[in-house]
Amino acid sequence: MADRGLEIDRISKRYGDVVALREMTFAVGAGEMFGFVGSNGAGKTTTMRIALGVLAADSGEVRWHGSPLDLRIRRRIGYMPEERGLYPKMKVAEQLAYLGELHGLSRADARDAALRWTDRLGLAARRDEEVQKLSLGNQQRVQLAAALVHDPVVLVLDEPFSGLDPVAVDVMSGVLREKCESGVPVVFSSHQLDLVQRLCDRVGIVRSGRMVACGTVDELRDAGPAELLVDVPDAAPDWADGVPGVDVVAVAGTRTTLRLTDGADDQAVLKAAMAAGAVREFTRRRPSLTELFRNVVTEEPTA
Numbered sequence: 001m002a003d004r005g006l007e008i009d010r011i012s013k014r015y016g017d018v019v020a021l022r023e024m025t026f027a028v029g030a031g032e033m034f035g036f037v038g039s040n041g042a043g044k045t046t047t048m049r050i051a052l053g054v055l056a057a058d059s060g061e062v063r064w065h066g067s068p069l070d071l072r073i074r075r076r077i078g079y080m081p082e083e084r085g086l087y088p089k090m091k092v093a094e095q096l097a098y099l100g101e102l103h104g105l106s107r108a109d110a111r112d113a114a115l116r117w118t119d120r121l122g123l124a125a126r127r128d129e130e131v132q133k134l135s136l137g138n139q140q141r142v143q144l145a146a147a148l149v150h151d152p153v154v155l156v157l158d159e160p161f162s163g164l165d166p167v168a169v170d171v172m173s174g175v176l177r178e179k180c181e182s183g184v185p186v187v188f189s190s191h192q193l194d195l196v197q198r199l200c201d202r203v204g205i206v207r208s209g210r211m212v213a214c215g216t217v218d219e220l221r222d223a224g225p226a227e228l229l230v231d232v233p234d235a236a237p238d239w240a241d242g243v244p245g246v247d248v249v250a251v252a253g254t255r256t257t258l259r260l261t262d263g264a265d266d267q268a269v270l271k272a273a274m275a276a277g278a279v280r281e282f283t284r285r286r287p288s289l290t291e292l293f294r295n296v297v298t299e300e301p302t303a
């Protein structure tokens with residue numbers, strides 16, 4: 001069997017009457033960046049906490065290179081929790097070195113790593129400040145440093161980008177990309193879908209505790225409904241009504257957006273447009289991740 005790195009295999013979880021996860025399944029391979037997206041309450045945090053072992057699943061298994069996760073591997077996961085878990089009164093570098101030691105680094109290595117990551121994440125000037133005195137964005141940078149300080153073999157990050165300014169987003173993206181290129185599987189949740197589309201090799205969309213779409217951004221976009229943007233300046237505004245195989249999505253000025261229904265032939269649409277007048281623009285566009293997300297999460301849930 002191919003080595004899948006981190007595997008989440010049919011994990012189910014209830015909190016009393018609330019079903020949080022229903023056979024949640026996905027895998028993140030070496031050097032892959034996986035974006036985990038879904039509405040509020042869809043089950044992302046629950047999945048990540050189970051992957052880390054801070055929460056037990058009712059059923060299913062989490063594996064690392066084919067074996068169930070044990071304590072030794074769990075210590076080597078870099079985790080950024082949604083509820084940020086830093087000691088507010090401890091100084092930045094001291095705290096990072098302490099966390100490094102907790103994860104098994106020697107004192108000297110932990111100090112070096114604390115210096116290196118504070119440099120890399122733009123926190124060098126804040127090393128001797130108490131975490132509670134930092135801005136929220138800087139606290140978040142410290143939280144990322146805490147996930148990285150022990151040189152993790154896999155990164156699991158719960159909304160690492162929320163609340164960051166654009167420069168911090170770039171710094172964070174660069175660090176994650178670098179880790180990924182060094183062979184570390186990276187999974188992060190986010191509601192910033194443009195960022196997920198830009199950064200991730202693969203994306204999983206979760207609805208009501210279940211993975212409902214999973215693949216590369218291109219695969220997901222290709223599977224979504226194709227649209228055509230057509231500009232026929234001299235045609236009547238309703239020229240596309242009645243053209244077989246398309247639904248009119250929007251008309252803006254002389255430009256009409258059409259959605260192709262299953263199996264429709266875009267060349268037939270082009271012919272119809274040319275019959276209506278001179279065609280100035282005829283573009284096929286794929287849905288963005290945000291549009292796909294809206295389609296997927298608003299579909300009726302299956303029982």
Ligand SMILES: Nc1ncnc2c1ncn2[C@@H]1O[C@H](COP(=O)(O)OP(=O)(O)OP(=O)(O)O)[C@@H](O)[C@H]1O
Pocket residue numbers: 015018019020038039040041042043044045046047082
């Ligand atoms: N400790 C808990 N006790 C009871 N229900 C819980 C608990 N934690 C989570 N839930 C419920 O489990 C479901 C999944 O929640 P979870 O936090 O995993 O979602 P999420 O996708 O991370 O949401 P968000 O995007 O808002 O962070 C929700 O219905 C939530 O209300």
